[in-house]
Amino acid sequence: MKVRNSLKSLKSRHRxxxxxxxxxxxxxxxxTNRRFKARQG
Incomplete structure (x- = not known):
């Protein structure tokens, strides 16, 4: 899981x-693809 300050770019990586x-x-x-995980805050 990545901790990011912008999640909009990560949302567009997979449909x-x-x-x-x-x-x-x-x-x-x-x-479906569980490696796309991120947290903010």
Whole structure:
């Protein structure tokens, strides 16, 4: 998992990426290709 300050670029890397907010942090998750993960905050 990468900790980034810009998640918009990571969301555009794969078509199944989703941006999810949990516990005040923003995550990029991908159910089909699990190596595209990132956290912000």
């Amino acid at each position: 199944d990426c989703q941006i999810v907010r949990r516990r005040g942090r923003t995550y990029v998750i991908n159910k």
